[in-house]
Amino acid sequence: MNHNTPLPPASPRPLRHLAEAHRRVLTTAQLRAHGVSSAEMTEQCRTGGPWQQLLPGVFLLHPGPPTSEERLHAVLMYAARESAPGVPAQPGAEEPHRPVYAEAMITGLAALTLHGFTSAPPLLSLEKIDVLVPRLRRLRSAGCARVVRTQTLPTPQQVTGVPIAPVPRALADAVSELADAGAVRRLLTEAVRAGHCEPASVVRALNQAKLLSRPHVVDAVDSLLAEGRAIAEDRLYRMVRDHGLPDPVWNVDLRLPGGPHLGGLDAYWPEQAVAVELDTRAPRQDEDALWSEYARKREHLERLGITVVHITPKKLRDSMEQQAAVVRTALMASGDREPAAYVVVLPR
Known part of the structure; x- marks a missing residue:
């Protein structure tokens, strides 16, 4: 070989290294940053292939069912606003394994489960995961991601690296999808009894969501207020005594x-x-x-x-x-x- 002989093209890095990374859910933009073309993505997601597309622009880099953590991050990746062209707001540069999501957080029943509510269902049993985004975002619900819009995003709380809505907001979003009076009452009662929040903040969130016109919600709120007053009275007795x-x-x-x-x-x-x-x-x-x-x-x-x-x-x-x-x-x-x-x- 002399200096005029063209060099052979560089061998592409095997794609399996991506699936061995800390997180096995990546967006189209992240895959492209790793040098994966659209054709390769399609090929990897063929029937029986090693990858699957969970949501538009979001890929799971293994063939089996996603874990609850992978579903949560997939929904957030789908909904989060990218911080710069072609560079999603995940993962952070300083902490490569800690995702940072802009203008998106988990809400509804999934958020309540992450808050530790025993009356909320397990994550894997949820067909839909609610994700809260600003009202003007041009984004549609898809797959397991149900988009919930709000005029003003609350400050999220972090649970194992997942941004979740505060309890009152998460409760309102969960109740808006529930017709079971018993389930609504159990969630509202646990919110107060377990010390997650005060009744006033729950009722304020339900009122802002225009849910207090629903009879089964009003009944649950009446039980909630009675529960909250009983707890407050008990604390007042303890204050005087202690x-x-x-x-x-x-x-x-x-x-x-x-x-x-x-x-x-x-x-x-x-x-x-x-x-x-x-x-x-x-x-x-x-x-x-x-x-x-x-x-x-x-x-x-x-x-x-x-x-x-x-x-x-x-x-x-x-x-x-x-x-x-x-x-x-x-x-x-x-x-x-x-x-x-x-x-x-x-x-x-």
């Missing part, structure tokens, strides 16, 4: 002697004229009217010299010690105030 506050009278109504009803309270210290009211409002269509009622009651009581401490279930859950300090301060400050008007305390 933080050494004096015992109040529990669940009472106040009235002026021979006068009108002033409202119900969750806890009341008659000697100090200090009251605690749990704010368990559910943000529905009448939220403004309900808040006005709360505000009017509070203003009326305070004009009578009664200090009202509003506590939300979330604050009781996340900062019980701080809420106990607020109540203790109100009790200690009672001696510096003018005596409160005399009121009648009745059991509620």
